Amino acid sequence: MVEIYPFRGVRYNLEKVGDLSSVVTQPYDKITPEMQEGYYKRSPYNIVRVILNKEPGERRYTQAKEYLERWLAERVLIRDQPAIYAYYQEYQAGEERLTRKGFIALFKLSEYGDGILPHERTLSKPKEDWLKLMRAIRANLGQVFVLYSDPELRINQILDQQISGQEPLEAVDEFDPGTVHRLWLVQDQRAIEEIVKLMQNKTLFIADGHHRYETALAYRDEQRAQNAPCPGPESYEKVMLTFVNMDDRGLTIFPTHRLIHELELPELTPEGLEQRLREHFELERFPLAAAEEEFLRALRARADEHAFGLYLRGFENLYLLTLKDEAVMDELVPDRSPEWRRLDVTICHWLILGKVFGIAPDQVEGKIGYERSAQAALEAVRRGEEAGVILLNPTKVEEVRRIARHGERMPQKSTDFHPKMLTGLVLNRLCSAEG
Numbered sequence: 114m115v116e117i118y119p120f121r122g123v124r125y126n127l128e129k130v131g132d133l134s135s136v137v138t139q140p141y142d143k144i145t146p147e148m149q150e151g152y153y154k155r156s157p158y159n160i161v162r163v164i165l166n167k168e169p170g171e172r173r174y175t176q177a178k179e180y181l182e183r184w185l186a187e188r189v190l191i192r193d194q195p196a197i198y199a200y201y202q203e204y205q206a207g208e209e210r211l212t213r214k215g216f217i218a219l220f221k222l223s224e225y226g227d228g229i230l231p232h233e234r235t236l237s238k239p240k241e242d243w244l245k246l247m248r249a250i251r252a253n254l255g256q257v258f259v260l261y262s263d264p265e266l267r268i269n270q271i272l273d274q275q276i277s278g279q280e281p282l283e284a285v286d287e288f289d290p291g292t293v294h295r296l297w298l299v300q301d302q303r304a305i306e307e308i309v310k311l312m313q314n315k316t317l318f319i320a321d322g323h324h325r326y327e328t329a330l331a332y333r334d335e336q337r338a339q340n341a342p343c344p345g346p347e348s349y350e351k352v353m354l355t356f357v358n359m360d361d362r363g364l365t366i367f368p369t370h371r372l373i374h375e376l377e378l379p380e381l382t383p384e385g386l387e388q389r390l391r392e393h394f395e396l397e398r399f400p401l402a403a404a405e406e407e408f409l410r411a412l413r414a415r416a417d418e419h420a421f422g423l424y425l426r427g428f429e430n431l432y433l434l435t436l437k438d439e440a441v442m443d444e445l446v447p448d449r450s451p452e453w454r455r456l457d458v459t460i461c462h463w464l465i466l467g468k469v470f471g472i473a474p475d476q477v478e479g480k481i482g483y484e485r486s487a488q489a490a491l492e493a494v495r496r497g498e499e500a501g502v503i504l505l506n507p508t509k510v511e512e513v514r515r516i517a518r519h520g521e522r523m524p525q526k527s528t529d530f531h532p533k534m535l536t537g538l539v540l541n542r543l544c545s546a547e548g
Contacts (some may be wrong), residue, residue, distance in 0.1 A: 257322035422504030
């Protein structure tokens with residue numbers, strides 16, 4: 114059973130910090146050194162000083178604690194009365210203006226398979242770092258983004274009713290200036306009870322934030338083992354999640370394209386490449402000089418046909434590849450479910466990278482890069498910075514659901530849910546009994 118709770122969120126005091134946009138950041142794992150430097154300059158209260166400050170070694174975690182406690186003492190950060198938080202993100206998706214509607218609440222932590230399912234693999238190093246930070250600051254800072262199914266949009270309707278006529282807290286996304294993040298407190302007890310009840314029998318699918326969720330589980334287990342006291346409703350038995358309805362058309366997944374740093378077959382000619390590809394793919398050539406937009410439109414139009422774009426450094430043509438027969442994947446990956454074998458990212462890694470270019474799926478680290486923008490990926494190859502690029506269509510929401518229900522996990526960078534959720538809009542301070 115899914116158990117969710119309102120909580121006493123910690124938010125920035127706008128009388129102290131001014132513009133909310135100046136103190137929030139992109140998710141921790143998206144922050145480059147250049148972005149970190151920019152956040153430091155934006156405001157002395159930017160949340161980057163807590164999630165990713167500049168101090169070396171273990172000092173980073175003690176410094177994070179000092180910032181957080183000082184800001185609480187100085188009322189730079191203030192605590193709300195119990196609420197859930199409506200979190201709406203208005204953004205541009207192609208030619209459409211969409212709004213992704215969600216809400217932030219606490220979730221009683223449970224192991225995977227007990228009401229909540231992952232869909233991607235995680236790495237140990239980010240979890241070790243995040244756990245050290247949690248030990249120091251005792252708080253949930255970043256959002257764990259989860260999906261649930263509500264085809265009748267009942268929860269969204271409750272949220273819409275509750276925020277009607279209320280002024281939101283608002284931040285503009287510096288990474289994507291067309292995206293506006295809006296937050297409202299929902300404190301009506303009847304509305305909260307209705308949402309809690311509607312969520313009880315749902316299954317949750319983690320969209321983004323697997324590392325943060327698994328770190329919260331590890332922290333909970335540590336605290337249990339120590340019999341640590343935990344006053345207040347914001348217990349280490351719970352974690353802050355953002356819940357989004359996967360049946361709402363405001364949900365968008367972007368593709369993540371694969372950059373090939375160096376060709377395993379450096380002497381490959383156009384003729385040799387085409388011969389290799391034709392074994393498993395239908396081929397269509399697009400002259401590089403004039404056909405990029407037409408090529409990208411053709412790729413998008415074949416989103417249901419296992420279609421891929423391919424461009425190699427020094428080649429005159431862009432290639433549109435369409436898989437001839439899915440059965441080849443049954444031979445390549447016999448120990449996985451049919452749904453997993455038929456994911457475009459699986460076909461990309463096992464068939465194109467593995468069979469055509471000799472880069473085995475377990476050897477991609479350091480050989481493959483990732484890029485959201487198709488145009489930027491093509492330009493990187495044109496400039497000679499990359500040896501090649503494989504362009505993909507986006508993973509579908511239904512594929513995420515099916516793979517998670519099978520208990521499987523997609524290859525890394527299979528999904529890019531857009532837009533990202535900002536860090537710093539609301540925090541959850543754990544085990545704190547103060548007002």
